[in-house]
Amino acid sequence: MNSRWQLRTALALLTMITIICSGQTPAQPSGMDPALMAKASAGNPDAQFRVGAQYELGAHVAKDPAQAAAWYRKAADQGFAQAQHSLGGLYELGNGVPADPTTAAQWYRKAAEQGFAPAQFSLGLCYVHGTGVPQDFGQALAWYGKAAKQNNSDAMMNLAFLYHNGQGVPKDEARSFDLVRQAAEAGSADAQFQLGMDYYQGEEGLQQDNDLAGKWLSRSAQQGDVAAQFNYAMLLKAQPAKVYFWLSVAAPHLNGQTKEKTTELRTTAAARLSPAQRAEIDQQVKVWRPVEEQP
DSSP states (O other): OOSOOOOOOOOOGGGSOOOOOOSSOOOOOTTSOHHHHHHHHTTOHHHHHHHHHHHHHTSSSOOOHHHHHHHHHHHHHTTOHHHHHHHHHHHHHTSSSOOOHHHHHHHHHHHHTTTOHHHHHHHHHHHHHTSSSOOOHHHHHHHHHHHHTTTOHHHHHHHHHHHHHTSSSOOOHHHHHHHHHHHHHTTOHHHHHHHHHHHHHTOTTOOOOHHHHHHHHHHHHHTTOHHHHHHHHHHTTTOHHHHHHHHHHHGGGOOHHHHHHHHHHHHHHHHTSOHHHHHHHHHHHHHOOOOOOOO
8 A cells, every 4th residue: 555655634524623611601693593502502512512613614603713612612511422522623733722632632532432433533543643642552443443333434544554554453454455445435535545546556466457446536536535536537548538627626736746747638638629628628627526425
């Protein structure tokens, strides 16, 4: 797995939320659903979490990490796992509260022990890096394993990394590859890219298979993975319309030599299309949006 091996360190979007409880109920904010706010003010933890999420994400209201923190803390104190996880994310990032990795890990643990898979993944990540807890690959393996059993593709990918490197477990390339495949099937764009490149290059003892490479690179590209978009285009050399489309989608996100190569290949593909074809594809590129696969 030489193509793009990295630990996945991104926190889930709603991981990055929650903090200090002010003890006062804020006035009804403009744009906030009054019914939702009423439930949150009455102590409903799900509503409190959703109010906090809107403040953290700037949905219907202006972004306000402190307000997000206040509402997440209300829900977290009631044992609401998603809020506990988000509160941990805020402490880890220092977003609305002072950065405190120890406190972050404590909140992750509270949510993880309730079986919340994203928190189990985050706690495993803490153990890998020794962030807020002593570095312990065995603990990381255990928490990743719990999350992976719930089909958490990030955990599957990081488990694959541990098996690939022999960290906390004997090195096992076959197990590592199997986990990448599971993560790809669960919808992970990173895993789909990795699996596609393995088939494209004939890695991991696989026979080179452009059909399978195209299948996985296409799924990853559709989810917005720029590396997959570029490599999928390379696989489609005989189809200039698709090459032109995917290189046009990827080009704004590339730089350096890769961008120069993309421009060259895109120009070559464009020369094989009629002006009408190019205009149609250019319009498709303008409206194209990535689609996240649901597990």
